[in-house]
Amino acid sequence: MSSRAAAASILQAVLQHGRSLSAVLPEYQQQLSPADRAWVQAVCFDVLRELPRYEWLIKQLVDKPLKSKVRIIHYLLMVGLSQLRTLNTPEHAALSETVNATSRLRQKGLKGLVNAVLRNYLRQREALETQLAQQVPLAHCFPRWLRDRIETAWPEQSQAIFTASQQRPPLWLRVNAQAFTTEEYLALLAEQGIEAHAHAQRPYALMLEQPLDVRTLPHFETGAVSVQDISAQWAGYYLQAEPGMLVLDACAAPGGKSALLLEQTPGIELHALELEERRIPRMHENFARLNLQVKVMQGDAAQPEPWWPGQLYDRILLDAPCSATGILRRQPDIRWHRRETDIASLVTLQQDILRAQWQLLKPGGILVYATCSILPEENEAQIQQFLATTPDAQRSEPLAQTGLQILPGTEQSSHGDGFYYAALTKRDIK
Numbered sequence: 001m002s003s004r005a006a007a008a009s010i011l012q013a014v015l016q017h018g019r020s021l022s023a024v025l026p027e028y029q030q031q032l033s034p035a036d037r038a039w040v041q042a043v044c045f046d047v048l049r050e051l052p053r054y055e056w057l058i059k060q061l062v063d064k065p066l067k068s069k070v071r072i073i074h075y076l077l078m079v080g081l082s083q084l085r086t087l088n089t090p091e092h093a094a095l096s097e098t099v100n101a102t103s104r105l106r107q108k109g110l111k112g113l114v115n116a117v118l119r120n121y122l123r124q125r126e127a128l129e130t131q132l133a134q135q136v137p138l139a140h141c142f143p144r145w146l147r148d149r150i151e152t153a154w155p156e157q158s159q160a161i162f163t164a165s166q167q168r169p170p171l172w173l174r175v176n177a178q179a180f181t182t183e184e185y186l187a188l189l190a191e192q193g194i195e196a197h198a199h200a201q202r203p204y205a206l207m208l209e210q211p212l213d214v215r216t217l218p219h220f221e222t223g224a225v226s227v228q229d230i231s232a233q234w235a236g237y238y239l240q241a242e243p244g245m246l247v248l249d250a251c252a253a254p255g256g257k258s259a260l261l262l263e264q265t266p267g268i269e270l271h272a273l274e275l276e277e278r279r280i281p282r283m284h285e286n287f288a289r290l291n292l293q294v295k296v297m298q299g300d301a302a303q304p305e306p307w308w309p310g311q312l313y314d315r316i317l318l319d320a321p322c323s324a325t326g327i328l329r330r331q332p333d334i335r336w337h338r339r340e341t342d343i344a345s346l347v348t349l350q351q352d353i354l355r356a357q358w359q360l361l362k363p364g365g366i367l368v369y370a371t372c373s374i375l376p377e378e379n380e381a382q383i384q385q386f387l388a389t390t391p392d393a394q395r396s397e398p399l400a401q402t403g404l405q406i407l408p409g410t411e412q413s414s415h416g417d418g419f420y421y422a423a424l425t426k427r428d429i430k
């Protein structure tokens with residue numbers, strides 16, 4: 001399959017058939033060369049991020065909407081336009097390869113149309129792009145309900161959030177504290193000519209200047225480093241686990257935060273729970289690469305009876321299932337799949353999990369509630385509600401006043417994802 005035809009098929013699967021990009025992309029990428037894999041990903045990310053802009057352009061350039069039987073060509077046109085608008089593909093290659101993909105997709109009869117639309121775009125490019133910027137501003141690249149919620153919650157930061165949510169994230173690494181100091185690992189990177197810099201407050205966090213294939217990093221296979229966004233790297237700091245403690249990671253797959261906890265506080269006993277069976281093998285792979293001992297359990301954090309071994313935990317990390325509105329830049333299809341009604345269901349699910357987990361916490365213990373959401377109802381409002389109805393719960397240092405909401409695109413985020421942390425401690429009120 002050609003890369004253009006693959007990209008069009010992926011977009012159709014995601015946008016017309018409602019499949020998730022993270023499931024569909026690897027299925028097609030398997031059939032492509034490494035260079036084509038990266039190319040297809042770049043096109044799909046671009047189109048999904050700016051979908052309303054591509055829809056608008058096609059509306060201007062195609063007389064009649066394409067019938068459902070030939071809908072694949074609608075997506076192929078987006079692939080063609082993305083090459084001309086964003087990917088800087090030479091024009092002749094973008095045109096001829098996209099037109100050729102029409103036959104690969106068994107729509108030879110529409111070659112002329114694809115050719116005409118792309119040429120038309122090139123002829124009117126400047127005027128179209130000027131009009132486009134007015135007709136479909138940045139905020140319109142997000143569904144109406146989500147845009148409204150973000151603008152209402154964060155009137156001053158919303159533009160920065162929208163801008164950051166359209167950008168490619170930088171690559172953050174977590175140096176394995178059991179293997180190297182950050183300085184030692186920076187020196188290894190420098191030997192290979194890889195530029196990176198350390199975070200001022202998270203001692204094992206490094207940001208690479210240029211993205212690269214992480215498998216080529218020094219000692220990656222033997223667990224020297226892991227990929228982890230900087231916002232996720234605060235989890236251990238707020239949990240404050242100490243050697244000898246029994247710790248639960250209640251929503252653990254793929255195990256990034258579990259690994260951080262064990263690397264940075266060796267000597268804890270860690271239980272990692274995950275609901276979805278299919279996500280568990282990845283956890284085992286990650287822990288094996290890092291040579292970490294974790295008791296992995298499958299079960300529902302909201303229903304502890306079947307899986308809970310019976311001891312109360314000193315620390316619980318609850319990295320709850322959420323709207324993922326803080327990581328729109330990593331999952332550009334989420335905004336088109338989510339419905340506004342999902343938010344209320346997620347808030348209820350989070351509340352159920354939080355209440356069940358609270359019962360498993362020792363008096364004096366700390367529970368850290370985290371999400372990669374930027375919606376207050378999943379975060380600060382959720383915690384306020386919990387505190388108002390849970391007499392033995394109170395906020396814990398260093399988040400004693402309020403939770404920490406990290407917003408993408410703001411200085412405080414260090415180019416990291418949108419994230420939220422609250423730290424709660426259980427008072428002994430007997």
Ligand SMILES: C[S@@+](CC[C@H](N)C(=O)[O-])C[C@H]1O[C@@H](n2cnc3c(N)ncnc32)[C@H](O)[C@@H]1O
Pocket residue numbers: 232250251252253254255256257258273274275276279299300301302319320321322353
């Ligand atoms: C935000 S992700 C966790 C990421 C993980 N902590 C890390 O840092 O690698 C949330 C996880 O919770 C799982 N999950 C969702 N509902 C759950 C439940 N009721 N009980 C346990 N796990 C659940 C999801 O399948 C998903 O793997």
